[in-house]
Amino acid sequence: MRTDATRPPSRGLSCYTENLAGYLAARAPARVDLTARSVRLAIDPATGCFSHHDRALNNLPGGRRLAYRGASDAEAALTGIASELAEHGRALVVADSGALPWLSGAAHAHAPHLILVDGCTHDGGWHVVDGFTALFSGGGHQEPFAGELSGAELTALLAFPGGLSEVHRARNALAFGFPVPAPAHETYQWLAEEPGTTAEHLxxxxxxxxxxxxxxxxxxxxxxxxxxxxxxxxxxxxxxxxxxxxxxxxxxxxxxxxxxxxxxxxxxxxxxxxxxxxxxxxxxxxxxxxxxxxxxxxxxxxxxxxxxxxxxxxxxxHGYDVPTTLTNVSSHAGQGS
CATH class of the missing domain: 1.20.120 (Four Helix Bundle (Hemerythrin (Met), subunit A))
Structure with missing residues (x-):
């Protein structure tokens, strides 16, 4: 691992939204304003699931959206991530928060955490940015990071060999405010741009x-x-x-x-x-x-x-927390709409 001389700025957001906001700032700058205006809490008392946004933040201009991709092996995952880099110049990937090499001390647990991959190196390495910052109750802390990882280092921190727990699967599905389908394989996950929009139904x-x-x-x-x-x-x-x-x-x-x-x-x-x-x-x-x-x-x-x-x-x-109608569909919170 090689750390850049300058750390990226932190917006003070959550482990999902911090680097999503960084991706959107480059892809669609007005979406950072939309992120702030979208903030609201919706709770499903039957499942205990949280939805934090009243607009689907994975919807992009031009009738496109971010959607999960998954692979069971590292080579396929790196190929998919490289494809996103080639087409869009950056890719959001799902990392294990407890395996981040720039974490100091101990995190709360091994949980999904979005990080931004925005480049490849000539020797097979990857440039990674993580603006997230936090203090953990167990004494650990995380500061923003930018630097290069080898292919082995990147795949090690992306690996969920046992898949996700039901809690983490539900959080992944609702990370953008409204349900996004989970990938068929959960060992390695990233996000890819595709045609279509996510329906704003809970x-x-x-x-x-x-x-x-x-x-x-x-x-x-x-x-x-x-x-x-x-x-x-x-x-x-x-x-x-x-x-x-x-x-x-x-x-x-x-x-x-x-x-x-x-x-x-x-x-x-x-x-x-x-x-x-x-x-x-x-x-x-x-x-x-x-x-x-x-x-x-x-x-x-x-x-x-x-x-x-x-x-x-x-x-x-002032245009904040003006929610969309909470129209419900009869499916589990961890599934797509």
Whole structure:
């Protein structure tokens, strides 16, 4: 591995959306603005699945979209990735977050993580960019990375030899807001541009949004803490917090758009989203010690719901969180529409 002298900038987004935003910035610059405006939470109480965006972020200009590809062997995967590079100059690939060589310490778990491959070297290496940054509760941390990997290094961090868990499969399917079909092979996965668009329909029954979604998340968090976090709901909440802080920062950056009172309203929601992961980590640690704090969790989400409700007219007035209709289809969240 060779590290570039300059790290890429980080937008402070989640492990899926950070490098998706980097891809879209080069492919369709206006999509970065759309990413901020798309942020919303929808929860399926029947499955516990999260949808973070009210527009299908994998839809591209010209009636094209990003779709998953998969292979059971490394050679086929590298051939597919090279084909995307040749045609589009970059490719998003699904990496194992726990196997990233630029990770310091330990990640939470081995989970899907999008990284950007944007070049090949003359000796068979690959240039990789990862703008994601995070601190992990176990003491590990990740900083943005740009550099060259050998073919062996790249395939090692892309490999999921046992496939994905049901939780991770559902997250992959809904990473862009609405279901995208999974590939036939999960050992190696990447994204390819193809003709067509992803329908903006959510699967299953009734999905909750707004304050009702935050109330449901509190219930899901408490249930997951009783099971020692096996569902990984805290990871979904952390992603939601990053997305909402990105939304608010994007709105605040628009000079002259907001009055001082409006800015205070947005600042209040940002502060609560920033505080939420730390508070939930404290609750999780307390639960592991046999001292669950359900009122701490429910109280935090109640306050957040009140702040989001107060800011909702402001967001809508400026084109944020103006959701598409949550039309449902009778299929599992991990399947395509």
């Amino acid at each position: 699967p299953g029954g009734h999905w909750l949004t707004g304050p009702a979604a935050l109330e449901e998340i509190a219930r899901l968090v408490l249930a997951d803490l009783r099971c020692d976090g096996e569902r990984g709901v805290l990871e979904d909440v952390w992603a939601a917090a990053q997305h909402h802080m990105f939304r608010d920062a994007h709105l605040l950056a628009a000079d002259g758009v907001l009055s001082p009172e409006d800015r205070r309203t947005v600042d209040a929601t940002t502060a609560k989203w920033r505080e939420l992961p730390r508070l939930l980590r404290f609750a999780a640690n307390s639960s592991r010690r046999g001292r669950p704090r359900p009122s701490l969790v429910t109280g935090a989400f109640t306050v957040l719901a009140e702040l989001e409700a107060a800011a909702s007219p402001l967001h809508a007035a």
